[in-house]
Amino acid sequence: MKYKVLFLKELDVSGKQILWDDGAEIIVAGGHSEDVFIKEIREHQVDAIMCRTEIVTPAMMDASPNLKVIAKHGVGLDNINVEYATKKGIQVVYAPLGNYNSVAEHVIMLMLMAARRYKHVDREFRSGNFDVRYTLQDTFELEGLTLGILGCGRIGQIIANKAALGFGMNVIGYDPYARQESMKAPVKLLENRDDVLARADFISLNLPSLPSTRGSMNYAAFQRMKPKAFFINCSRGDVVVEADLIKALQEGLILGAGLDVFDKEPIEYANPMLEMDNVIMTPHTAATTRQAVVRCCTTAARGIMEVMNGKPITFPGNKID
Template identity: 35%
Template sequence: MSKNAVAVLEPGYANYKTEEAVLEHHGTAVVAVKEQDDAVSSLKDINPVAVMVRERTVSAAEMETCPNLKVIVRYGVGVDNIDLDYARGRGIYVANVPNYGAEIEVSEHAVALYLAVQRRIVQRDRDVRNGQWGIGEAEPIPGRFNAVLGLIGCGRIGLEAAHKFKALGFKYILAFDPFLDSATAEEEGIELVDIDTLCAKADVITLHAPLNDHTRHILNRDRIDLLKPSSIVVNVSRGGLVDEQALADALNDGRIFGAGIDVFEQEPIASDNPLLQCSNTVISDHTAWYSERSVGVLQHNAAMEINRVLQGGVPQNWVNKW
């Protein structure tokens, strides 16, 4: 194996020619570890200087087996699947890739999920194919005139979502985000509110926050109970932001109108996940970020972080600083 081997955990891309092109001057071999293969034993055999990962866990056990490991790069933004403290203690850089332009794709997906739920598109498609017609009044659809959008998290993706929902006619945009400054909020026509106020007032809630100890189950049972009967929840961020059982209970009891969910606490989604049995719920497979364009940029930018470290520098998006 190359002395500068790079291991890719949980491969999911068509190929790794982009990474190889960026790193070829280091004599690097990019080695994909199959999803069904044990990560610890595979990494021991590869002995990589760098690990690239999507959703798979990189704990102390995985890092302990890699004595030459210098850097871990997360394909994407969230790094809750990586043991940052252990990496810091070993002097292993951890970087993410927040700037691959997926705010366009993710915000589009949020709108697509909203519209599919709002207009009952999936149900209508199924019913018409099964010979039913003219059933609209049997399944009422609330109007959204002068509607209120609630953003939980309002960074690049949240702001892009706000623009798109405004174009759909949403008149009021509320946001809960401790890191959004008031000047930007005012410029964007966004009202900063506390989380409970947002839940009580919003017609549609979209989640765009990172997952950490402060945000896990930020949409919990108590806050779901604050939602309007006509409200829709859209999650295109991280599954752990939502108490899935509480959301499923509200959907099944008819206490909220619907939900569009792209991310889950356990992925791939478990067959007994309660959201799979909910009515007026549209589900996708953590694909909001994806387009051919975004994948190419993501792979290139991830490889550039490794390139910086192998050249003796530090990652541009270094998340576990010491």
């Protein structure tokens, strides 16, 4: 008998093909609200859920007694109530190796765009000011500057490699769970976050959304940064107090920012950062390269297949007794 998988949104066919080849029936949700998801889960009595950024709630998990696995197309599990899933004996799987290089490259791109004041230059050029180059101030080469990494896990270390080996940057970092001897990248770990904030020309935030991290980049943190430093965030929006970041930019506490994630997504279009020439913004696209999408989708699909066939789980997101 086929097992049923509900995709909460349309995803790449590469993952579907793996599941089809395993005999699965795939249903794609016909809407984006929790009510629609619950209706589809209950109607089809699905065995598995595939999600991307959609929130998977306890009510959704309760809608099908057949539910055995929730697969995340990506890395962070903050959109899934993992604690409740574990309590119900539902396995969570994810794709921790899927998008790390894509995100790291995006961080470097935002750093370059910020350092060269890309948004300002592009706007002036398109308005007819070809001579904008003669009036530019505060543009920088990356070589010789210091990158501070907050969160030195897999993505943080890939960024460090690209920054140090590719651009000749000095890299320092802070991560309470990391050890210098375990670093696979040329990053010097410092004992406290404030020292990283104070010494870096760029800060790259690479933290998950956890009770201990949410709101940790606040006004006091921005006050500790250099006045000509840039803040880059391609991790999670709620780690930053966005109003404090806006205030820091408006007051000139920092020189600029490059952001791919926001506290509220989709972003509110009254957000003043949209009009700031010193802020580069992308709509949560750091992980959307073709290679990353395929890796995430196929890894998550294989996770479903492993659970449904009783095989060892390659990337478990929780531990089921």
